[in-house]
Amino acid sequence: xxxxxxxxxxxxxxxxxxxxxxxxxxxxxxxxxxxxxxxxxxxxxxxxxxxxxxxxxxxxxxxxxxxxxxxxxxxxxxxxxxxxxxxxxxxxxxxxxxxxxxxxxxxxxxxxxxxxxxxxxxxxxxxxxxxxxxxxxxxxxxxxxxxxxxxxxxxxxxxxxxxxxxxxxxxxxxxxxxxxxxxxxxxxxxxxxxxxxxxxxxxxxxxxxxxxxxxxxxxxxxxxxxxxxxxxxxxxxxxxxxxxxxxxxxxxxxxxxxxxxxxxxxxxxxxxxxxxxxxxxxxxxxxxxxxxxxxxxxxxxxxxxxxxxxxxxxxxxxxxxxxxxxxxxxxxxxxxxxxxxxxxxxxxxxxxxxxxxxxxxxxxxxxxxxxxxxxxxxxxxxxxxxxxxxxxxxxxxxxxxxxxxxxxxxxxxx
Amino acid sequence: xxxxxxxxxxxxxxxxxxxxxxxxxxxxxxxxxxxxxxxxxxxxxxxxxxxxxxxxxxxxxxxxxxxxxxxxxxxxxxxxxxxxxxxxxxxxxxxxxxxxxxxxxxxxxxxxxxxxxxxxxxxxxxxxxxxxxxxxxxxxxxxxxxxxxxxxxxxxxxxxxxxxxxxxxxxxxxxxxxxxxxxxxxxxxxxxxxxxxxxxxxxxxxxxxxxxxxxxxxxxxxxxxxxxxxxxxxxxxxxxxxxxxxxxxxxxxxxxxxxxxxxxxxxxxxxxxxxxxxxxxxxxxxxxxxxxxxxxxxxxxxxxxxxxxxxxxxxxxxxxxxxxxxxxxxxxxxxxxxxxxxxxxxxxxxxxxxxxxxxxxxxxxxxxxxxxxxxxxxxxxxxxxxxxxxxxxxxxxxxxxxxxxxxxxxxxxx
Numbered sequence: 130x131x132x133x134x135x136x137x138x139x140x141x142x143x144x145x146x147x148x149x150x151x152x153x154x155x156x157x158x159x160x161x162x163x164x165x166x167x168x169x170x171x172x173x174x175x176x177x178x179x180x181x182x183x184x185x186x187x188x189x190x191x192x193x194x195x196x197x198x199x200x201x202x203x204x205x206x207x208x209x210x211x212x213x214x215x216x217x218x219x220x221x222x223x224x225x226x227x228x229x230x231x232x233x234x235x236x237x238x239x240x241x242x243x244x245x246x247x248x249x250x251x252x253x254x255x256x257x258x259x260x261x262x263x264x265x266x267x268x269x270x271x272x273x274x275x276x277x278x279x280x281x282x283x284x285x286x287x288x289x290x291x292x293x294x295x296x297x298x299x300x301x302x303x304x305x306x307x308x309x310x311x312x313x314x315x316x317x318x319x320x321x322x323x324x325x326x327x328x329x330x331x332x333x334x335x336x337x338x339x340x341x342x343x344x345x346x347x348x349x350x351x352x353x354x355x356x357x358x359x360x361x362x363x364x365x366x367x368x369x370x371x372x373x374x375x376x377x378x379x380x381x382x383x384x385x386x387x388x389x390x391x392x393x394x395x396x397x398x399x400x401x402x403x404x405x406x407x408x409x410x411x412x413x414x415x416x417x418x419x420x421x422x423x424x425x426x427x428x429x430x431x432x433x434x435x436x437x438x439x440x441x442x443x444x445x446x447x448x449x450x451x452x453x454x455x456x457x458x459x460x461x462x463x464x465x466x467x468x469x470x471x472x473x474x475x476x477x478x479x480x481x482x483x484x485x486x487x488x489x490x491x492x493x494x495x496x497x498x499x500x501x502x503x504x505x506x507x508x509x510x511x512x513x514x515x516x517x518x519x520x521x522x523x524x525x526x527x528x529x530x531x532x533x534x535x536x537x538x539x540x541x542x543x
Numbered sequence: 544x545x546x547x548x549x550x551x552x553x554x555x556x557x558x559x560x561x562x563x564x565x566x567x568x569x570x571x572x573x574x575x576x577x578x579x580x581x582x583x584x585x586x587x588x589x590x591x592x593x594x595x596x597x598x599x600x601x602x603x604x605x606x607x608x609x610x611x612x613x614x615x616x617x618x619x620x621x622x623x624x625x626x627x628x629x630x631x632x633x634x635x636x637x638x639x640x641x642x643x644x645x646x647x648x649x650x651x652x653x654x655x656x657x658x659x660x661x662x663x664x665x666x667x668x669x670x671x672x673x674x675x676x677x678x679x680x681x682x683x684x685x686x687x688x689x690x691x692x693x694x695x696x697x698x699x700x701x702x703x704x705x706x707x708x709x710x711x712x713x714x715x716x717x718x719x720x721x722x723x724x725x726x727x728x729x730x731x732x733x734x735x736x737x738x739x740x741x742x743x744x745x746x747x748x749x750x751x752x753x754x755x756x757x758x759x760x761x762x763x764x765x766x767x768x769x770x771x772x773x774x775x776x777x778x779x780x781x782x783x784x785x786x787x788x789x790x791x792x793x794x795x796x797x798x799x800x801x802x803x804x805x806x807x808x809x810x811x812x813x814x815x816x817x818x819x820x821x822x823x824x825x826x827x828x829x830x831x832x833x834x835x836x837x838x839x840x841x842x843x844x845x846x847x848x849x850x851x852x853x854x855x856x857x858x859x860x861x862x863x864x865x866x867x868x869x870x871x872x873x874x875x876x877x878x879x880x881x882x883x884x885x886x887x888x889x890x891x892x893x894x895x896x897x898x899x900x901x902x903x904x905x906x907x908x909x910x911x912x913x914x915x916x917x918x919x920x921x922x923x924x925x926x927x928x929x930x931x932x933x934x935x936x937x938x939x940x941x942x943x944x945x946x947x948x949x950x951x952x953x954x955x956x957x
């Protein structure tokens with residue numbers, strides 16, 4: 130599984146300590162040898178938490194556990210393993226979650242429902258949770274505020290680079306920080322919240338406000354990306370607020386306008402972190418050589434625009450054409466049409482790399498192909514689609530479909 | 544574009560003359576050199592016709608032409624070209640259809656609306672219809688009843704083998720024949736009627752009865768197959784009844800029960816022809832090395848079962864696993880879950896090659912992997928999914944996703 134690092138990889142940003150968060154990673158040998166595969170993240174007592182999970186109807190046992198735990202709105206510890214997804218493992222899977230959370234809760238001296246577990250890797254094999262539980266004491270002993278990179282690496286599966294993002298925002302004049310890590314490379318599709326993503330802030334924000342902002346941010350980031358149209362059974366985004374920053378108190382939920390005003394800057398920074406991480410996941414799509422941004426305008430409404438953008442982003446014919454550096458706008462027309470959304474062939478315009486190639490139902494005679502060809506050779510490909518019917522717009526991100534995807538997925542379990 | 548012949552290729556069946564049908568093929572040099580690329584099919588005066596077309600919202604100009612022509616219910620001539628799809632070509636595309644049909648109608652001495660045109664190939668390039676019209680007289684001169692193979696070959700694009708099927712049926716004690724040809728390899732997806740498929744019978748059946756049977760047959764065949772989830776802009780199935788057979792008269796539409804009784808055998812044979820052709824198209828899916836049959840049972844209803852079957856058939860992760868001969872039932876669970884249809888992880892069963900591997904939400908301990916491994920090495924892979932909720936069932940067909948698909952589609956236009 131030593132895949133070459135994605136050409137779209139970005140270096141980890143500097144990740145200074147975030148008040149109330151300590152991290153560690155260890156090698157439990159659950160599936161991988163010679164690398165870390167279990168990550169512990171301890172957050173300050175009283176931290177509030179929000180979560181968004183996969184829409185897949187056959188979710189893993191950890192998703193069930195987290196959904197229940199989330200009702201309490203409080204978090205004290207996260208335990209994450211890579212190599213085994215603990216999905217479709219029946220009672221053994223539920224037992225593994227309960228045993229892991231119970232052991233971690235004892236170490237953290239908190240109720241089990243303040244422990245959140247997440248697993249990623251192969252589906253359908255029983256998680257050897259004894260191995261996982263065996264490393265928990267060592268994980269706790271090595272918790273440190275500067276272990277962000279170790280945590281980002283410890284949750285990787287087919288990822289070719291670790292993923293993290295951080296931003297600052299002001300709440301009532303006080304600077305707070307947001308930092309998050311993510312993993313994900315395949316089984317990445319709409320209706321989801323990526324494979325695994327953990328975001329932290331030192332702000333003191335109630336769980337209901339966190340949840341509202343997280344849902345909005347995920348809709349505008351992870352849920353606008355796709356690698357292969359396959360929605361994972363394990364997608365999890367958790368957002369934890371440790372409340373260590375000393376900003377003015379967030380107004381209660383009843384004074385919604387005041388609350389929103391105070392959190393506007395924070396929400397924007399959060400959205401930036403989520404989009405940054407989502408684009409890193411897209412840039413590490415299995416076999417990806419190019420990232421593709423699809424801007425749809427002129428649809429009958431925003432929902433329709435998003436559906437069209439995702440139909441283009443999920444089209445194997447569009448994605449293989451991009452892999453072949455072929456600005457094959459005919460396939461884009463096909464994908465717009467197959468979305469089933471209102472579209473009038475004779476009002477449709479298609480552009481690539483800032484050059485309109487087709488307009489009003491036909492190719493633009495003598496359009497300049499030179500800049501388009503040069504654009505297709507780059508690592509970032511931009512597609513513009515104007516439907517010509519209304520004012521709905523949306524953006525989606527994906528990657529190209531290459532031999533690498535087949536290589537990785539034709540032999541994942543062997 | 545010299546792709547190796549699909550390992551799922553079947554030899555052309557014997558195709559004896561069918562009363563009222565004459566065919567020919569010629570090389571017009573529209574895109575390909577050194578091969579035939581235009582096919583003419585003349586049918587007896589008074590032949591009735593039915594048609595089913597793509598659901599893509601950006602259809603090609605020939606689709607618009609055929610939809611209008613179909614209102615007359617009569618056909619005298621079909622003109623089909625390969626290499627250029629005449630899609631997204633604006634007024635030039637409409638003009639090309641009208642000019643081609645006009646020229647063919649003059650030769651056939653019929654109204655232009657009894658000429659059906661179809662085009663397949665690259666999208667967005669103006670069809671040089673002068674080249675096409677130039678070969679029409681030669682095509683007419685070479686019309687012959689035994690030219691089925693030439694016609695099947697003349698409509699191929701990325702197809703690696705010609706596709707045809709034939710059956711006999713009895714109507715009122717008289718034997719009638721059904722014979723059809725098809726092409727299609729990529730851009731094959733649900734909601735469609737394959738790329739191009741032309742079916743003929745010597746029976747004398749009114750257009751409305753033909754249309755009803757065709758729609759039903761296509762729903763149970765082509766619309767249950769997918770190669771790459773991409774719905775073509777050109778999908779066309781035409782069914783022509785030449786009325787040359789001397790069976791008892793089909794009862795009028797008003798006596799529906801009597802009509803259905805009389806046509807039951809014919810409808811079954813028609814369905815067989817359509818399914819045969821649809822499976823040949825799936826077996827020539829771009830890059831296909833294996834054909835996959837997905838049987839879903841126990842869904843809440845038939846519609847739900849079909850949606851689940853198609854979600855599995857369209858999953859790149861399932862298809863690459865099959866290419867890698869990996870019976871990765873975890874990915875099948877994922878695809879069932881992402882379909883969005885009612886499913887209960889803990890009631891789900893998954894089998895491959897006749898062996899149940901997972902049941903009631905977990906792997907079956909110690910199931911025998913040996914026959915499964917052997918089955919995965921074969922050319923035909925069978926997947927069984929029992930949802931465990933109701934009595935809805937459906938079957939879908941697809942092929943595996945291999946390097947060949949990337950090779951073909953990363954360089955289609957170059």
